[in-house]
Amino acid sequence: MIIRIYKIFNIISLILCIYQHYCSANDVLGCNGFVKSTVGEIDFSKVEVKMFTKQGSLKDQTECAPNNGYYFLPLYDKGEYILKVAPPLGWNFEPAEVTINVDGETDSCSLGIDINFVLQGFAVASFGDSIGPKGVVVNLLSTSAKPEVLLSTTTQVGGGFLLTPVKPGQYNIEISHERWHLAKKRTPVTVKNGNTEVAANSLVVSGYDVSGSVTSDSEPIMGVSFLLHYFQRFPTVGCDSSALTGFSPTGLDLKELIPICHVASDARGRFIFPSLPSGTYTVVPHYKGMHSIKFDVQPQHLAFKVEHDSLELPMVFQVKGFSVEGRVLWSPGGKPLEGGTTVMLNEKLVSKTGADGTFYLDSMTPGIYKLLIQAKDVEFKEQNVKVTPNTPHIGDLVPTTYRVCGRVTVSQPGFSPASRQVDLIHSTSEDYYGTISDATGGFCVFVRPGEYTISLHVTDAEHEDGLQFAPLKRKVKVVDSPVSGIDFSQLQATVKGSIKCLTSPCPEILVTLQALSNLWVNELVSVLSKDKKRIYNNNLEKVHKNFLVPSQGLALTGVNTIPFGPSGQSPSCKEL
Numbered sequence: 001m002i003i004r005i006y007k008i009f010n011i012i013s014l015i016l017c018i019y020q021h022y023c024s025a026n027d028v029l030g031c032n033g034f035v036k037s038t039v040g041e042i043d044f045s046k047v048e049v050k051m052f053t054k055q056g057s058l059k060d061q062t063e064c065a066p067n068n069g070y071y072f073l074p075l076y077d078k079g080e081y082i083l084k085v086a087p088p089l090g091w092n093f094e095p096a097e098v099t100i101n102v103d104g105e106t107d108s109c110s111l112g113i114d115i116n117f118v119l120q121g122f123a124v125a126s127f128g129d130s131i132g133p134k135g136v137v138v139n140l141l142s143t144s145a146k147p148e149v150l151l152s153t154t155t156q157v158g159g160g161f162l163l164t165p166v167k168p169g170q171y172n173i174e175i176s177h178e179r180w181h182l183a184k185k186r187t188p189v190t191v192k193n194g195n196t197e198v199a200a201n202s203l204v205v206s207g208y209d210v211s212g213s214v215t216s217d218s219e220p221i222m223g224v225s226f227l228l229h230y231f232q233r234f235p236t237v238g239c240d241s242s243a244l245t246g247f248s249p250t251g252l253d254l255k256e257l258i259p260i261c262h263v264a265s266d267a268r269g270r271f272i273f274p275s276l277p278s279g280t281y282t283v284v285p286h287y288k289g290m291h292s293i294k295f296d297v298q299p300q301h302l303a304f305k306v307e308h309d310s311l312e313l314p315m316v317f318q319v320k321g322f323s324v325e326g327r328v329l330w331s332p333g334g335k336p337l338e339g340g341t342t343v344m345l346n347e348k349l350v351s352k353t354g355a356d357g358t359f360y361l362d363s364m365t366p367g368i369y370k371l372l373i374q375a376k377d378v379e380f381k382e383q384n385v386k387v388t389p390n391t392p393h394i395g396d397l398v399p400t401t402y403r404v405c406g407r408v409t410v411s412q413p414g415f416s417p418a419s420r421q422v423d424l425i426h427s428t429s430e431d432y433y434g435t436i437s438d439a440t441g442g443f444c445v446f447v448r449p450g451e452y453t454i455s456l457h458v459t460d461a462e463h464e465d466g467l468q469f470a471p472l473k474r475k476v477k478v479v480d481s482p483v484s485g486i487d488f489s490q491l492q493a494t495v496k497g498s499i500k501c502l503t504s505p506c507p508e509i510l511v512t513l514q515a516l517s518n519l520w521v522n523e524l525v526s527v528l529s530k531d532k533k534r535i536y537n538n539n540l541e542k543v544h545k546n547f548l549v550p551s552q553g554l555a556l557t558g559v560n561t562i563p564f565g566p567s568g569q570s571p572s573c574k575e576l
Helices: 002-020 460-464
Strands: 030-037 048-053 058-063 070-074 079-086 092-094 097-102 117-126 137-141 149-154 161-166 169-176 181-184 186-191 204-216 225-230 258-264 270-276 279-286 295-298 302-306 317-327 342-345 348-352 358-364 367-375 383-387 401-409 421-426 432-436 442-447 450-456 473-478 483-490 492-500 509-515 521-527 539-548 554-557 561-564
Touching: 030 048, 030 079, 048 070, 058 070, 117 186, 137 161, 149 161, 161 169, 204 279, 204 302, 225 270, 258 270, 270 279, 342 358, 348 358, 401 421, 401 450, 401 473, 421 442, 432 442, 473 483
Parallel strands: 030 117, 204 317, 401 483
Antiparallel strands: 030 070, 048 058, 048 079, 079 097, 092 117, 117 161, 137 149, 137 169, 169 186, 181 204, 204 270, 225 258, 225 279, 279 302, 295 317, 317 358, 342 348, 342 367, 367 383, 401 442, 421 432, 421 450, 450 473, 492 539, 509 521, 509 554, 554 561
């Protein structure tokens, strides 16, 4: 009952103050003043004034008089209070609040001094749709030839923003962001006697940046491509939409997703899709460096969702392995050593060369490896090679030595071609290579490129027994390929002569060749009249070919004895 009487009394006092412009502080203790506007007429009834204790508790509140904005808040206790104006959202007043210490004597309320709140302007606002981007810069611009930024703010969660105070007039709203792509970044607005809300879709962020990184053993990798997939095509910004060379989706299980565009990692191992609309995407790494070097990048694909903000992919892509390319040549700058060559890495067979001499070491990790090339007819020096994803190419590999092969042929009974010492001496450096013939007389030796003199060793005893070979020495030049056909044969000769008979027809005559050392006798032919029927022109001719010539010489015996030297020449037979 007492509270109702007080309210009636307050209302009566307020009416008296409004219409009689008189209110005595001695009648009722309270705080009073006006809500005013410098921007034109407003509806004062939309504005309230509230009184709070210093602890923040609401003490009292009142509406302003609709015709002139007058307010009055009675006080029943002395103390410290805060007066706040409570207008519609976006209306800006100065001051927004006033702190007073009511003592009944010296303060504004006790003295009946008006405490006024002056409207400075309204708000230009966009309240978003609860899923818009936060952090977009919003500027209120003048419409002059050189627009001036009058107010600035940033969007909040959901995309909403509020610019205040704004006086009535015409303006432009412009948005900006340091990374995001803006499809609609400016729109005009007109402010009258109240807040102005920006129309939906007047300011649009069309895409957000999505970034990630790729490393190998914690080191950044440059040049890895990342191919974006989505269920439908859309315009791209800062992303190459051409087909990615060498990429194949086989085995990736991308379902109905289609490739949209691709970007590549930089020297820091960073990559970025500059502008992607909100949605769910899949990115696939693809790394194929120079000379078709392939890299194994994990994960093979990654799904992610873009909302209304920048996105850093949660998983770092890792180059788990990579392929290293090398090439095997016959010589520096020469032709490729064709297929069949094996590549040993840390004593394990890991690859073979192709027809062009190229080989690949797959699923490699950074490190130092022992590399050895094995090929027919050539030898390579084992070497240490360092491989990293940024240096995936081994220099051209060439043989250090080439195979030189030949054969020793012995026709004389009692001698063998096996275990014969073969000597090779370099023409300038005097480098020496030696080898032993095998059971069949064959021999091979690996030598460095150069010119060599090759000789076959014969012991003094063998020489004394009539063994010698032709040629005595052979010269061979090794350049960039193996050499074969270096043959040594026991010395052989051809004897050609004729026999003239004193009587006709010629009787049967036995002709033999005998070594002067009397170590062996070789019956070459029994000479008769031809077919035992007839002698042509009383002459009998016969050629004796490929008989062995001992070092001491030999003799042709019949009626007379004719010696031959070891030179292998075939003098004419004398008339017997």
